[in-house]
Amino acid sequence: MAARDVGDALEAAGVAVRAAGDGDEVAGVRPRWVALPESAEEIAAVMRVCAAHDLAAVATGGGTKLHWGAPPDRCDVLVDLCCMNRPPEHAAGDLVVRAQAGVTVEALARALAEGGQELALDVPVPGTTVGGLLATGIAGPRRFRHGTARDLLIGVTVVLADGTIAKSGGKVVKNVAGYDLGKLFTGSYGTLGIIADATFRLHPLPAARAWVTATVERPVTETYGTWTNEDGLTFETLTTDLAGSLATMVPAVTESPLEPSAVEMDWPDAEGPCTVAVLVEGAAAAERAKALCALIGGALSDAQVTEEPPPWWGRLPEPPAPDGPPGPLGAGTGAGDGDGGEILLEVRNVPSRLAGSFVGPLTAAREAGVHAAVRGSLASHVFHVALPPDTEPRRVAAFTGGLRAHMETDGDGRVVVLAAPQEAARRLDRWGHVGALPLMRRVKERFDPDRRLSPGRFLGGI
Amino acid sequence: MSELERLTERLTAALPPDAVLTDPVRLRTYECDGLTHHRATPGVVVLPETAEQVAAVVRLCGEHGVPFVARGSGTGLSGGALPRTDGVLIVTSRMRRILEIDIPNRRAVVEPGVTNLAITEAVRDRGYYYAPDPSSQQVCSIGGNVAENSGGAHCLKYGFTVNHVLSAEIVTPDGEIVELSAQDPGYDLLGAFIGSEGTLGIATKITVRLSRAPEVVTTLLAAFTGIEAGGRAVSAIIAAGVVPAAIEMMDALAIEAAEAAVHCRYPAGAGAVLVVELDGPHAEVEHQFAAVERICRDNGAFEIRVAASAEERAAIWKGRKSAFAAVGRISPAYIVQDGVVPRTALPRVLAGIDLLQEEYGIRVANVFHAGDGNLHPLVLFDDSVPGEAERAEAVSGRILDLCVEHGGSITGEHGVGVDKARYMPRMFTEDDLDTMQLVRCAFDPRGLANPGKVFPTPRLCGEVPGVRRGAHPLVEAGLAEQF
Amino acid sequence: MDPELIKDCVHCGFCLPTCPTYVLWGEEMDSPRGRIHLMGQHVEGTPLTDAMAGHFDACLGCMACVTACPSGVRYDRLIEQTRAVVEREHVRRPDERAIRALVFALFPYRRRLRAMRLPMRLSRRLQPFLEQVHPSLGAMAELAPDAPRPVRLPPLVRARRRRRARVGLLTGCVQGEFFPQVNAATARVLALEGCDVVIPPRQGCCGALSLHSGREAEARRFARRTIAVFERAGVDAVVVNAAGCGSSMKDYAEVLADEPGWAARARALRTRDLAEFLIELGPVAGRHPLPVTIAYHDACHLAHAQGVRAQPRELLRAIPGLELREIGESAVCCGSAGTYNLFQPEAARQLGDRKAERVLAAGADLLVSANPGCTMQIAASVRRAGKGEIRVAHTAEVLDASLRGLGSV
Ligand SMILES: Cc1cc2nc3c(=O)[nH]c(=O)nc-3n(C[C@H](O)[C@H](O)[C@@H](O)COP(=O)(O)OP(=O)(O)OC[C@H]3O[C@@H](n4cnc5c(N)ncnc54)[C@H](O)[C@@H]3O)c2cc1C
Numbered sequence A: 001m002a003a004r005d006v007g008d009a010l011e012a013a014g015v016a017v018r019a020a021g022d023g024d025e026v027a028g029v030r031p032r033w034v035a036l037p038e039s040a041e042e043i044a045a046v047m048r049v050c051a052a053h054d055l056a057a058v059a060t061g062g063g064t065k066l067h068w069g070a071p072p073d074r075c076d077v078l079v080d081l082c083c084m085n086r087p088p089e090h091a092a093g094d095l096v097v098r099a100q101a102g103v104t105v106e107a108l109a110r111a112l113a114e115g116g117q118e119l120a121l122d123v124p125v126p127g128t129t130v131g132g133l134l135a136t137g138i139a140g141p142r143r144f145r146h147g148t149a150r151d152l153l154i155g156v157t158v159v160l161a162d163g164t165i166a167k168s169g170g171k172v173v174k175n176v177a178g179y180d181l182g183k184l185f186t187g188s189y190g191t192l193g194i195i196a197d198a199t200f201r202l203h204p205l206p207a208a209r210a211w212v213t214a215t216v217e218r219p220v221t222e223t224y225g226t227w228t229n230e231d232g233l234t235f236e237t238l239t240t241d242l243a244g245s246l247a248t249m250v251p252a253v254t255e256s257p258l259e260p261s262a263v264e265m266d267w268p269d270a271e272g273p274c275t276v277a278v279l280v281e282g283a284a285a286a287e288r289a290k291a292l293c294a295l296i297g298g299a300l301s302d303a304q305v306t307e308e309p310p311p312w313w314g315r316l317p318e319p320p321a322p323d324g325p326p327g328p329l330g331a332g333t334g335a336g337d338g339d340g341g342e343i344l345l346e347v348r349n350v351p352s353r354l355a356g357s358f359v360g361p362l363t364a365a366r367e368a369g370v371h372a373a374v375r376g377s378l379a380s381h382v383f384h385v386a387l388p389p390d391t392e393p394r395r396v397a398a399f400t401g402g403l404r405a406h407m408e409t410d411g412d413g414r415v416v417v418l419a420a421p422q423e424a425a426r427r428l429d430r431w432g433h434v435g436a437l438p439l440m441r442r443v444k445e446r447f448d449p450d451r452r453l454s455p456g457r458f459l460g461g462i
Numbered sequence B: 001m002s003e004l005e006r007l008t009e010r011l012t013a014a015l016p017p018d019a020v021l022t023d024p025v026r027l028r029t030y031e032c033d034g035l036t037h038h039r040a041t042p043g044v045v046v047l048p049e050t051a052e053q054v055a056a057v058v059r060l061c062g063e064h065g066v067p068f069v070a071r072g073s074g075t076g077l078s079g080g081a082l083p084r085t086d087g088v089l090i091v092t093s094r095m096r097r098i099l100e101i102d103i104p105n106r107r108a109v110v111e112p113g114v115t116n117l118a119i120t121e122a123v124r125d126r127g128y129y130y131a132p133d134p135s136s137q138q139v140c141s142i143g144g145n146v147a148e149n150s151g152g153a154h155c156l157k158y159g160f161t162v163n164h165v166l167s168a169e170i171v172t173p174d175g176e177i178v179e180l181s182a183q184d185p186g187y188d189l190l191g192a193f194i195g196s197e198g199t200l201g202i203a204t205k206i207t208v209r210l211s212r213a214p215e216v217v218t219t220l221l222a223a224f225t226g227i228e229a230g231g232r233a234v235s236a237i238i239a240a241g242v243v244p245a246a247i248e249m250m251d252a253l254a255i256e257a258a259e260a261a262v263h264c265r266y267p268a269g270a271g272a273v274l275v276v277e278l279d280g281p282h283a284e285v286e287h288q289f290a291a292v293e294r295i296c297r298d299n300g301a302f303e304i305r306v307a308a309s310a311e312e313r314a315a316i317w318k319g320r321k322s323a324f325a326a327v328g329r330i331s332p333a334y335i336v337q338d339g340v341v342p343r344t345a346l347p348r349v350l351a352g353i354d355l356l357q358e359e360y361g362i363r364v365a366n367v368f369h370a371g372d373g374n375l376h377p378l379v380l381f382d383d384s385v386p387g388e389a390e391r392a393e394a395v396s397g398r399i400l401d402l403c404v405e406h407g408g409s410i411t412g413e414h415g416v417g418v419d420k421a422r423y424m425p426r427m428f429t430e431d432d433l434d435t436m437q438l439v440r441c442a443f444d445p446r447g448l449a450n451p452g453k454v455f456p457t458p459r460l461c462g463e464v465p466g467v468r469r470g471a472h473p474l475v476e477a478g479l480a481e482q483f
Numbered sequence C: 001m002d003p004e005l006i007k008d009c010v011h012c013g014f015c016l017p018t019c020p021t022y023v024l025w026g027e028e029m030d031s032p033r034g035r036i037h038l039m040g041q042h043v044e045g046t047p048l049t050d051a052m053a054g055h056f057d058a059c060l061g062c063m064a065c066v067t068a069c070p071s072g073v074r075y076d077r078l079i080e081q082t083r084a085v086v087e088r089e090h091v092r093r094p095d096e097r098a099i100r101a102l103v104f105a106l107f108p109y110r111r112r113l114r115a116m117r118l119p120m121r122l123s124r125r126l127q128p129f130l131e132q133v134h135p136s137l138g139a140m141a142e143l144a145p146d147a148p149r150p151v152r153l154p155p156l157v158r159a160r161r162r163r164r165a166r167v168g169l170l171t172g173c174v175q176g177e178f179f180p181q182v183n184a185a186t187a188r189v190l191a192l193e194g195c196d197v198v199i200p201p202r203q204g205c206c207g208a209l210s211l212h213s214g215r216e217a218e219a220r221r222f223a224r225r226t227i228a229v230f231e232r233a234g235v236d237a238v239v240v241n242a243a244g245c246g247s248s249m250k251d252y253a254e255v256l257a258d259e260p261g262w263a264a265r266a267r268a269l270r271t272r273d274l275a276e277f278l279i280e281l282g283p284v285a286g287r288h289p290l291p292v293t294i295a296y297h298d299a300c301h302l303a304h305a306q307g308v309r310a311q312p313r314e315l316l317r318a319i320p321g322l323e324l325r326e327i328g329e330s331a332v333c334c335g336s337a338g339t340y341n342l343f344q345p346e347a348a349r350q351l352g353d354r355k356a357e358r359v360l361a362a363g364a365d366l367l368v369s370a371n372p373g374c375t376m377q378i379a380a381s382v383r384r385a386g387k388g389e390i391r392v393a394h395t396a397e398v399l400d401a402s403l404r405g406l407g408s409v
């Protein structure tokens, strides 16, 4: 069918459409049309046209990070949800809010604050929409206390590939009627359906907040020593480990009855110092922060209480400057065949392997000859690692491999590549091994048998 | 020989000697769960001890096309574990080992038959506990909790089973053992599995999150003259920005029952009591307690008691926790209903229930998780009076209508099971239900896992046209790898 | 089996986790809820099958389910009624019949028991052989304690200092023969606390064994005799130190319900467990320190059948220097349960092992309980586990040691 006919069909469905331009690319794939639906029904109309004409669609909210992730196998229509932004329905007495997918998290927060409440997620990227937030399942520092998007979502309306509008959950916090489709859609990257609106449980805005910050000069200790074998030959040895101050302080803080809401760290260069920050919320925040400060002060002498968060709080790490010396990989500096795109990895771990979360990036960075910036949650053990944007692809691959070797050995650590330039992404496995992948494929086959929604963007090429 | 008999022979060969029950008298003891008016004698009962045995049973069921139903402790209140006369009942009561307690990582790995309370008991000494606390916690199994996404009084602050399960090993309806983990990237299949009432497979190993015991717990009992005043106090507490660990309410009739059963000695003359529990760091609780106490008084509480010790706290909770079973003391028979309304709609819904009591001449005792609007009306009747059971049933159904009308849910924690499947269309459209079926069909295309539960009309998972079965074109072209 | 009592069960399952047989086997039919369901099936007309009788026989009668039940189901009454039906309607295997006959011919009769003491000690050495003949005989031999020195108690022990009460003491068949020192200790403690203790020499068995095994007529006969004996003694209360006897005496009114005259006389008899009585009375005698760590075991017939849990602990805790430790799964039976270890040796052994494991984990110097059957059972399990001998004592002996300032038990 000719391009014009499809455009007409979309328009005939009553949905605003325009031709796609340069700025509409999804990870390098340029769609032909951009549809701008204003309601679930209009999304459904778009999807029906897509179904009739075998077109592939990708949803977008703020479009803030659409270039992340694998490029779609095909993309004909970009379904831009920016117009789905009616003011949120805030039922303060019930501690719930219902918002359309295109509402930005900032707008939502403003509306909720008027009623003295908040959605207890810290979204790291400004401009994120409710839909994008759910589709990528992101969360920030306070996931330690409140969980992630899935834990706060109580109801959702979605539009499937064939235009079916379905909802699950509702507007009450407690509800076990039927399957929880909201969970399934959270973190599905738009591959199962398009989220039209969502209902969340809320929390009262805390009466006060306070942070305790401190610096660790050398998070990883390196001890040189010697070792002599039975033949009398002596070897030099190097033992790397987590600094004792961190090793004792982190569990002391997270398990403390003072109940911090978050414990974060910022380590802009794996060769340098790192900052630790602890958040306390509640009417007695100041008092509790002081007690925590004393607790931390035992290990880290510069611990102090502040009323404002450190500037990096709740943000993704900035990539370090690519000025490192060439590493053991040999020839070439950072600026090689990379295409200049962002490189960001997510690392998950368990508390007992805390040392690995520090030693891992440091060792992997040295072995791959790159610089790495690490930021994330010491309490929930979810970290983001950024490399300089134009790091050579094979170094990115080597770094990822090295990090996985460190983190995934005992089955608890996970490394996912969120963003990497095409050239680099081809050389690595973005997602790592996932045992339930065959079951996930079956879910995708049922929801989107013709692979019309963000095909190829998810793990295993889903 | 019937298919079931052929299957039974193979089950007997595949399992340990006493793991297959076929004696009709024994089979009948499994005919119902906690909801006793739905009964069916299972075709055969198996008591496996390992995941491999469960997988073997499920595979054999698949080969013979025989349906299977999972059962934990059989305390479900929606008939979720109602057996099939033509099927196999797979009971997890011999899978009750705590496999690992990992305090540094705040988790415990358990078999599905382990009781909810057993986990807390195993870690309490070290200052931890397992947060979801259904009233049936001393007996209900973790597998059942996962299947029902059970909650308890404390889920107001701490959430439900789904918020506390880190991963689950399941046997899929085609007999494969798969690990679903919250840690893994990809679809949140764990989230979809939890609350699926045994229709997506059988959980054989569960890793739960352990929570740190709070520094202090303060429990307060406030007596009001009536339910309206209690309700106002609840709203005011929430509006003041306090999130208690629990806020529970009981009306006069429920208090009377609890009094008869456990002599909880709630204040005399109370038309409603509110149990409010605050927990957390000492300094915060102190703050909140002052606010809650003032709010209760401002809203007409005529007596407030504060538990000074663990024993006193237990005494306050005893009345609340025993309320369901205790109603047996004031009425020959009763129905435990479970519905949810937005909290702000509580007064209207309670008024509606009052009207229903008058209209049908049936008494209703109210016990509820007031903090999150989860009602447990106990509809009392005398089954020896002709027609009363039917009227009670009608009242019970109309209460659910009220919940749905006010934007609530037909179940907050007991699940849909067989009992409420017919109410599902009142809450969901056909499209909603068909969409849920897509999940079902992905896991269980032949519909052998707990058929007849949750969904009103069994649907076949027809061949979906156009499903790509071959390798992905990108993989073929060497452009992507599948892992 | 009273259908009204059966109907009280709402099938909530709260009783399951404390039921020893459910703990062992994880089967519905061997849980209280399942057994009540089986009773229901029988009432509705299903004949008493071998399988059914087997599940009733497997019930220890520990009454943990009664404690756990929020609906107030009278499982104690139900199982007694059921046992009677089983005795009447069920035809047992010949070897089962022989063992039962032997036990009922022996245990309720002191003289016969006394005659047994020597052969029993011999039989310990023969245990492996007896085990082969019948597991019940093996169990009997394994449990047999060493024959103690006979202790003769006077018919009346006078109160020390001011007299506060006049009580009767039930000496019990097994207690009296195998653990006479416990009765002596009980009498001394009572006397030191200001009681005249009447010990009628002609008292016989209280009927507990018969009652718990469905031998109704026999139980009634024993009950009437015991009532008459203590009426003649003219006491304020009958103090019992054996949990099983205490629980059956407290049930006399129900056992004799068909004989209104006797039922009224039963109600007039104030039966108290020793610990219960001492707490009601309040302490007057001074407590001397006892530096010992004690693991206290709840005997089912005390904790569940009589609801006496707090009192013994309170008494023990009040002893200076004594440290009290709890045993894991304290509500679950040790498997002794009267004649259970004789009739269901396999299950009893498994339960004993489970309990022994938890008792050892408590790491105490001394295991204390109010029932000789329990301590015999647990000590045998500890022995079997190759963990040597565990020191055991009755609550009365510990109190006696403290009151008399012996410095150790
Ligand atoms: C593949 C990918 C993975 C990411 N992973 C993470 C992460 O793990 N952690 C993190 O902090 N940030 C992550 N991000 C960044 C995250 O997208 C941004 O933080 C946030 O701004 C997204 O909101 P947005 O409204 O800008 O969405 P967009 O950037 O427009 O879209 C983001 C993704 O969500 C989908 N999507 C958007 N709206 C809808 C909708 N209504 N229905 C269905 N799908 C929709 C899009 O198709 C796209 O895959 C990821 C982004 C992408 C593209």
Ligand SMILES: Cc1cc2nc3c(=O)[nH]c(=O)nc-3n(C[C@H](O)[C@H](O)[C@H](O)COP(=O)(O)OP(=O)(O)OC[C@H]3O[C@@H](n4cnc5c(N)ncnc54)[C@H](O)[C@@H]3O)c2cc1C
Binding pocket: B033, B034, B069, B070, B071, B072, B073, B074, B075, B076, B077, B079, B080, B081, B092, B112, B133, B134, B135, B136, B139, B140, B141, B142, B143, B144, B145, B146, B147, B148, B149, B150, B151, B152, B153, B197, B198, B199, B201, B202, B203, B204, B324, B325, B413, B414, B450, C011, C012, C013
């Ligand atoms: C007095 C009383 C009070 C209660 N209070 C509460 C309460 O406060 N909150 C609450 O949420 N519930 C409550 N319940 C309901 C019930 O206890 C819960 O639903 C519980 O989770 C059921 O657990 P169970 O082991 O008894 O499961 P069962 O009743 O045996 O089974 C329940 C469902 O789970 C499925 N299932 C069981 N095991 C597995 C498995 N391993 N894998 C997959 N599916 C499985 C069954 O097929 C069935 O659909 C109460 C029940 C009673 C009787």
Ligand code: SF4
Binding pocket: C018, C019, C020, C021, C022, C031, C032, C035, C058, C059, C060, C061, C062, C063, C064, C065, C066, C075
């Ligand atoms: S008396 Fe003991 S063994 Fe018998 S059913 Fe009750 S708990 Fe189980």
Ligand code: SF4
Binding pocket: C008, C009, C010, C011, C012, C013, C014, C015, C016, C032, C033, C036, C065, C068, C069, C070, C071, C072, C073
């Ligand atoms: S606890 Fe009581 S009501 Fe519940 S199943 Fe057991 S006996 Fe029946």
